[in-house]
Amino acid sequence: MELYGYWRSSASYRARIALNYKQLDYNYIPVHLLRDGGQQHQQAYRQLNPNGLVPTLVDGQVILHQSLAIIEYLEEKYPTPSLLPGAPRQRGAIRAIALDLASELQPLINLRVQQYLKQELQVSDAQKQAWLDHWFQQSFTALEKNLEEVSGTYCVGDEFSLADVCLVPQVFSAERFGIDLGGYPLLQKIYKGLLELPWVAAAHPTQQPDAEA
Numbered sequence: 001m002e003l004y005g006y007w008r009s010s011a012s013y014r015a016r017i018a019l020n021y022k023q024l025d026y027n028y029i030p031v032h033l034l035r036d037g038g039q040q041h042q043q044a045y046r047q048l049n050p051n052g053l054v055p056t057l058v059d060g061q062v063i064l065h066q067s068l069a070i071i072e073y074l075e076e077k078y079p080t081p082s083l084l085p086g087a088p089r090q091r092g093a094i095r096a097i098a099l100d101l102a103s104e105l106q107p108l109i110n111l112r113v114q115q116y117l118k119q120e121l122q123v124s125d126a127q128k129q130a131w132l133d134h135w136f137q138q139s140f141t142a143l144e145k146n147l148e149e150v151s152g153t154y155c156v157g158d159e160f161s162l163a164d165v166c167l168v169p170q171v172f173s174a175e176r177f178g179i180d181l182g183g184y185p186l187l188q189k190i191y192k193g194l195l196e197l198p199w200v201a202a203a204h205p206t207q208q209p210d211a212e213a
């Protein structure tokens with residue numbers, strides 16, 4: 001399998017954690033989102049992923065974009081260990097957190113959105129930071145409340161799941177963008193624990209071959 005990704009892309013980070021958790025071998029192919037005007041926009045890559053976003057997974061004849069679709073594909077092909085453990089109620093809670101982070105929050109802070117704000121709408125750096133603060137705080141405030149209800153050692157109960165796969169990269173992004181995490185003690189506690197897991201640690205952006213200082 002080949003995973004096209006970028007070291008500090010949150011969606012690529014999700015796919016790496018899932019691949020590692022399931023102990024699947026893969027070749028990591030870096031796509032530099034800032035170099036050459038963004039390698040994700042180049043023709044060769046767009047043939048794999050017409051959206052011009054990372055990650056893309058290639059598994060033989062199968063070419064997949066969207067990290068959650070990639071992870072569900074892996075889950076169906078390699079069900080053990082499961083990223084959707086437990087009863088329907090638990091799996092529902094897992095999917096809800098995954099979607100809150102991957103489908104509601106991340107698109108608002110994506111590179112192309114930040115570039116549009118800056119280059120087309122000419123917002124100042126302070127306004128761009130206010131945008132990031134606003135969406136992170138809104139999402140994490142709701143998430144902290146949700147975690148009070150459903151978390152245990154991990155986001156949902158005491159089993160590692162897709163919710164954790166989505167949490168780690170989003171908190172990493174928040175730290176990178178200087179978001180104040182002081183109001184989210186539970187989120188921080190779960191995040192710190194997750195970083196210690198070997199399959200999460202190996203997926204960390206700084207551990208990737210395309211990592212930059």
Ligand SMILES: N[C@@H](CCC(=O)N[C@@H](CS)C(=O)NCC(=O)O)C(=O)O
Binds near residue numbers: 012038053055067102
């Ligand atoms: N929903 C997509 C999001 C993919 C995505 O937004 N990827 C970002 C990096 S995290 C990207 O490639 N951005 C490039 C750009 O904005 O030009 C997924 O989960 O795969």
